[in-house]
Amino acid sequence: MFSYPTVRTSLAFLAIAVVGLAFADIAITAANPWRDLGNFFLGVITPNFFSSEGLLTALLRTVAFAFVGVALGSFFGFFLALVYRAWPVRIFCAFIRAIHELFWALIFLQFFGFHPLTGVLAIAIPYSGIFAKVYSEILDEADPEPGRLLPPGTGRIAAFLYARIPDCWAQMRTYTAYRLECGLRSSAILGFVGLPTLGFYLEASFSQGLYSDAGAMLILFYVLIATIPLWVRPKLLPVYVLGAPFFLGEGLPIVWGNVERFFTEDIIPSPLKDGEGLSGLMSWAGDLMVEQALPGIWNTVVLTQVALVATGILALLMFPLISKHFGGPVRRTSGHVFLVVARSTPEYILAYILLQLWGPSMLPAVIALALHNGAIIGHLIGRQTNGIRLRPDAVTGFGRYSWELVPRIYRSFLAFLFYRWEIIMRETAILGILGIYTLGFYVDSAIQNIQFDKAMVLILITAGLNIGIDALGRYIRSKLALQTMPTC
Template sequence: MRDTRSTGAGLRTLSLWFALVAIIALFFADIFLYQPDPWIELSRIGTGMVTPYWPDVSELAISALHTISFALLGVAVSACLGVLLAMWFHRRVVRVFSAVIRSVHEIFWGLLFMQVFGLSALTGLLAIIIPFSGIFAKVFADIFHQQPATAVNTMGQADRLSRFIYGWIPQAWPALSSYVRYRFECALRSSAILGFIGLPTLGFHLETAFRQGDYSEAAAVFWVFLLIIGTVRFWLYKRFLPFYLLAAIFLLPEMPPVNASFIWQFFTQDLWPVPFQQGDLSGTLSWCGRVVSDEVIPALIQTIAITQAALVLSGVLALMWYPFASRWLVGRFSLIGRFKLLVLRSIPELMLAYLFMLLFGPSALPAIFALALHNGGLIAFLLANHSEDAADNQRIDSASGVVRYFYQDLPQRYPAFLALLFYRWEVIMRESAIMGVLGIATLGFFIDSAFEEIRFDKAFFLILVAAMLNVVVDSVSRRVRRAAGLTTPRM
């Protein structure tokens, strides 16, 4: 039997090490306050939030429908592809392929396909489908692995496809459908922020309103998006899904004509440096060396520094917030805490970062705050759910108030908290990279600049660097969780 004291000491040591790394990372992050008095702007934003206004309701409704359509179709296709990949997830090539495609953020996929298909429906769908397929493959494979094999073994010599269709999938269906519902909420956020690169979703109007200082219009977009996220469980019914998917197809924006020869040229020539196309190995290495020294190294320093600082701050905020959203700990007042966490976990990090950037300028600080608030809210929400689920097994005469939190609930939640935090590590790294599209000096800044300069070869190389970075972080995270004996709870 594992020694509880040694386990607790190990988790405490692990936490302290990550806190120390975050403190060191702050010295490398580009943190400056560019505006001398952000409170004036903050008061204008606050006034706008309580006085939402939109001049053309039909325009806002169409953008909302586009946002939902991209998310619905993206999740529907990627979930099917994820099941297929999960069937052969035991093969290394499938695991590596899934890790690579999920490591590239939707914004980067969108920027890449926008060069070929323009601001079309296909760009938005591919930007969601590709990374989500890799995510579904990983999670579905874990779900299948956790299922008992007794029923499947009775199928004898049936082929792998039949075993999954008639054995694994029906057995794991509750867990699969629950995760698909959660991933749909993530897809709504992804669909919205694709508007930051010009697609006609809610994010486009939100970014435009903020840029023009029309905070009442920005508030209208924000409240509509929050309403969509907050009411998903009231309108996303399985029996209506065929109708929703059919309607989503017709509600997508128009697809402009695309020249097939241009697509071939883009993927076979434009994405590769000229020395590589000419077979010049030394020239290719020299080209890569210049990009690495001039852009990759500075961007990696900022991306990693922001990630580590945001990771630890997310954990601190989650531990502070989750008790106020648990009915077991604060009673009926938990409704207020749950609403706050709903708002924080519903707003995409890029939207929060854009807001903080208006207040503090384009430094690492807005990115750290945005990542910490969103991920801290999400982790706190999950911990609060686990706290309430465990309340049924607690003694009636157990301690109450602060004592219950520190001496009874927190010690039980802490392993799950660390597991969730390390599980979000890869996600925070992905989000840190895309903060560059707002002008923050992460990998996304150099990728976005390369696309603007029509340097597709450099942009593609930097995207590959971002993917490799996330693969490394994902691998390290899994090793840390395994070494600490942490099992990630359900999402």
């Protein structure tokens, strides 16, 4: 139900977003944006599945990178979860998951090049931190009663394996399956930095105006995501995980001297390498903060807050699409398909498409973030409303929506929204690579100019900002007595 603190918090975030709109660049700068958008949709409904010989190879490698990255992430994340209560482990996991997969890929590209290890580590490292956090919460919430029923003298390891793990197994398996879907999205967008996954071919098709080719790639990706329950079976997982490394492709041999040089020279601030001392370092850091870090932080925060509120609005508008309390099965099926497509499309790919059609501004990023995250939250709370039983004489239409359902799911809605706040921040930062002036723009510019020292500082600032937003989101959920970790 509504309460004064939840209403006050909601209005405060709405006011912040409205103020943010005054500073946001949301103009459409393309000469014929609607014609371009029409051409794109025409390409989607007239896909060319035989345009590229490398398309199926790209899909296969997208799946291979996802399986290897998620498998490694879940493996190391599980062992990190066992010691997650130790504050150094929590800090380490928060740091590695705060850096987006594309940022990790940009780092590894500098010394591994276009080697499969770049893509695998770019997924595995942040996912290890994510798995550690979620697995630890699942283990902490396990029922302690089965452990008390074990024979006296049972060791801690045996008790863990025979009592704790069976109780948590279903939740851990479900979450890992969800992470595999996320891994497929992460793997696809790695192509935008040059790795041979789906994003590489999608970017090439758009740059040449081949919308039918791009439409075919998107449709194949949606089919891949939608059919996960059909081809990802528990008995086949060992086969997929063991076979995936053989389909990652080959890259140039790794020059380990480049790795050493990157950590011992490239990322060392230039004033220290040039012997300018502390004064030179302070001047260098000050210029970096004023010229790049502060503008990047400002634009990242503004875009995040606008996208967060837009996500909430769309989620509240979209959950009736799959709720049994509105319309019949045909409409709910159509709504389900729409939400699946919206939440399956990576924000980065959707923002890239809209930027090509509408021109560079924050508007494509806001729409991409709001559609993707709004569809996820709308799906979750829509499913939640299906468990609500209404009286036979309950009002219908808008009254049912506004008086019967929204008040009952609003607290869960806020829990989901604040939980995804940090995720929206991570995506906002990385969208700068597409030309929006968030922190990712300055990171990418520094890398392009071979200023790795500046790039690493900006990436660390991005991680710190994400950690701060994550902590603030947890604090707000705690103050409002919302679920710390939504599990619907």
